[in-house]
Amino acid sequence: MSLSIASPASAVRPSIACLSRRRPVGRSSRSQMRVEAASVKVTITPSDGGESITTTVDTASVLRTVILDTGAQLYGGMDRLMNCGGMGNCGTCLVDVVEGADLLSEQTEAELRKVKAGKLKEGWRMSCQCLVGGDAAPEGAELSVVVRPKK
Numbered sequence: 510m511s512l513s514i515a516s517p518a519s520a521v522r523p524s525i526a527c528l529s530r531r532r533p534v535g536r537s538s539r540s541q542m543r544v545e546a547a548s549v550k551v552t553i554t555p556s557d558g559g560e561s562i563t564t565t566v567d568t569a570s571v572l573r574t575v576i577l578d579t580g581a582q583l584y585g586g587m588d589r590l591m592n593c594g595g596m597g598n599c600g601t602c603l604v605d606v607v608e609g610a611d612l613l614s615e616q617t618e619a620e621l622r623k624v625k626a627g628k629l630k631e632g633w634r635m636s637c638q639c640l641v642g643g644d645a646a647p648e649g650a651e652l653s654v655v656v657r658p659k660k
């Protein structure tokens with residue numbers, strides 16, 4: 510990732526063990542697009558119409574960490590203090606994936622529980638549960654997300 514701004518909220522990062530509990534959903538077309546490793550351009554837009562931030566991800570990274578490292582406000586209000594720190598429990602790290610959904614890892618069990626509960630709309634992801642970038646990313650890949658989507 511080319512942009513790295515430390516923020517207190519990004520101090521707690523999910524462990525790989527947390528993300529390894531994922532359950533595949535359907536068949537990913539991403540494996541068929543596999544080419545050599547490339548960076549992913551990530552555009553982060555606030556739902557309140559604020560200015561977008563763009564960064565680049567060069568290695569597989571947790572989307573929540575990518576967003577927080579840019580200084581973008583992933584959380585609103587008290588969620589800044591009360592979120593679960595990326596453990597997949599609170600559901601406050603939602604993003605609406607506008608472009609590049611196939612660049613993200615499969616939904617985890619934590620996300621599927623939120624879908625079942627009706628708290629995860631079509632196209633939304635829990636950013637702490639998504640990996641972006643890495644060797645599966647095709648050349649010129651672009652991901653665009655809206656943070657704090659309107660519920």
Ligand code: FES
Pocket residue numbers: 592593594595596597598599600601602635636637638
């Ligand atoms: S930060 Fe709590 S579910 Fe993602």
